[in-house]
Amino acid sequence: MELVINKTNLNGMIDIPSDKSISHRSIMFGAIAQGKTTIKNFLRGDDCLSTLKAFKDLGVKIEDDGETITVHGTGFSGLKKAKEAIDVGNSGTTIRLIMGILAGTDFSTELFGDHSIAKRPMNRVMLPINQMGAECSGHDGTEFPPLKVTGTTTLNPIQYDMPVASAQVKSAILFAALQAHGESVIVEKERTRDHTEDMIRQFGGEITVSGKEIRIAGPQILTGQEVIVPGDISSAAFFLTAGLIIPNSQITLNNVGLNPTRTGIIDVIVQMGGNLAIQETGSASNKAGTLTVEKSHLKGIEISGEIIPRLIDELPIIALLATQAEGTTIIRDAEELKVKETNRIDAVATELNKMGANIEPTDDGLIIHGKTPLHGANVTSYGDHRIGMMLQIAALLVKEGTVELEKAEAISVSYPRFFDDLNKLYR
Numbered sequence: 001m002e003l004v005i006n007k008t009n010l011n012g013m014i015d016i017p018s019d020k021s022i023s024h025r026s027i028m029f030g031a032i033a034q035g036k037t038t039i040k041n042f043l044r045g046d047d048c049l050s051t052l053k054a055f056k057d058l059g060v061k062i063e064d065d066g067e068t069i070t071v072h073g074t075g076f077s078g079l080k081k082a083k084e085a086i087d088v089g090n091s092g093t094t095i096r097l098i099m100g101i102l103a104g105t106d107f108s109t110e111l112f113g114d115h116s117i118a119k120r121p122m123n124r125v126m127l128p129i130n131q132m133g134a135e136c137s138g139h140d141g142t143e144f145p146p147l148k149v150t151g152t153t154t155l156n157p158i159q160y161d162m163p164v165a166s167a168q169v170k171s172a173i174l175f176a177a178l179q180a181h182g183e184s185v186i187v188e189k190e191r192t193r194d195h196t197e198d199m200i201r202q203f204g205g206e207i208t209v210s211g212k213e214i215r216i217a218g219p220q221i222l223t224g225q226e227v228i229v230p231g232d233i234s235s236a237a238f239f240l241t242a243g244l245i246i247p248n249s250q251i252t253l254n255n256v257g258l259n260p261t262r263t264g265i266i267d268v269i270v271q272m273g274g275n276l277a278i279q280e281t282g283s284a285s286n287k288a289g290t291l292t293v294e295k296s297h298l299k300g301i302e303i304s305g306e307i308i309p310r311l312i313d314e315l316p317i318i319a320l321l322a323t324q325a326e327g328t329t330i331i332r333d334a335e336e337l338k339v340k341e342t343n344r345i346d347a348v349a350t351e352l353n354k355m356g357a358n359i360e361p362t363d364d365g366l367i368i369h370g371k372t373p374l375h376g377a378n379v380t381s382y383g384d385h386r387i388g389m390m391l392q393i394a395a396l397l398v399k400e401g402t403v404e405l406e407k408a409e410a411i412s413v414s415y416p417r418f419f420d421d422l423n424k425l426y427r
């Protein structure tokens with residue numbers, strides 16, 4: 001598809017789409033709780049719809065009237081064996097978190113996904129879940145999907161030092177630990193997004209978090225709740241960046257979730273010298289806000305260490321931001337980018353360099369030399385929504401020529417109305 005180029009004066013207000021991580025979890029918690037859960041502002045992107053369909057396949061009644069989703073929870077023990085293998089599409093969150101839920105069932109489930117899912121590592125979840133007593137294995141003795149998960153109703157608790165900083169692995173273990181008999185202790189490598197912990201409490205469960213250590217005793221019974229999903233800061237990141245780099249722009253983003261485990265991009269923007277105003281609108285336990293950015297003079301910085309999990313999904317668009325900053329930006333400790341929907345280190349460097357950027361890929365990140373003008377090119381998203389949206393924001397800087405994006409359809413994974421929202425800013 002031909003992308004929009006050569007824009008100045010991006011101005012206006014956008015209601016940011018709902019949070020993908022929380023939308024997935026709202027269906028999962030609704031299913032494993034007893035009684036009714038209602039979900040408002042559910043993200044109807046491809047990934048979350050894969051989760052919704054997966055739980056219908058497991059026998060959970062889920063209704064959608066277009067506004068509210070109602071999940072008639074069965075409790076863990078009410079899940080039913082799926083008639084066929086469950087298709088998770090492109091969604092790493094669906095396949096990894098559901099493994100933790102299936103670990104405590106008394107049946108086997110087969111899970112598969114698209115070409116990208118078939119290459120994503122699963123040992124990180126299989127090893128702890130198997131240690132707890134489940135039997136999970138990948139295709140042909142590998143760790144890769146299609147997977148088979150055979151659960152057990154006698155799961156053991158686990159003491160687990162996590163070898164990777166991953167909210168998906170942590171969440172899968174927590175779902176299994178909720179069904180185990182005894183106390184599990186999980187120690188994170190770095191603190192990662194804590195929506196699962198928040199929702200365990202919201203659904204009436206008990207969990208103790210002290211720094212990187214999490215204690216949870218099972219078995220627990222959760223109770224259905226009302227969930228209102230806030231806007232996704234990972235989707236907001238694309239328009240935050242557009243406002244900061246496109247001349248004469250001012251963009252306001254409404255209802256952005258500001259959970260502190262997700263706000264690394266705000267710290268980065270401030271450190272780079274970006275003009276960003278935040279008006280808080282949420283409550284202390286459910287932070288949200290209205291964010292306004294303006295075109296700014298930016299400088300290169302170093303991004304590494306504990307901040308990485310707080311902005312892991314924003315690194316492709318932060319790399320673009322850095323191409324428009326004076327000086328060098330160094331991103332380190334981000335080797336996890338290699339095992340996302342695509343290898344995001346290589347994809348960012350290859351595609352932005354085709355457009356005139358000066359980016360060196362490294363083993364655990366990127367070195368970005370700014371500031372570089374960008375020009376037209378034929379680029380690809382590699383089927384990765386975040387790479388596709390980043391390339392469209394980059395194209396806005398291109399003065400002449402064209403930018404052709406291959407595999408643009410991937411964007412509907414997390415932001416189905418991305419192009420409509422962009423269009424609103426320059427009409």
Ligand code: SPQ
Nearest residue numbers: 021090091092093165166167168169313340341
């Ligand atoms: O679901 P998926 O495909 O893994 O989605 C991504 C994304 O960019 O949307 C990663 F590719 O987000 C992950 C994120 O990187 C969502 C997530 C979650 O909801 O728990 C956690 C992060 O992954 P991880 O592997 O660091 O736990």
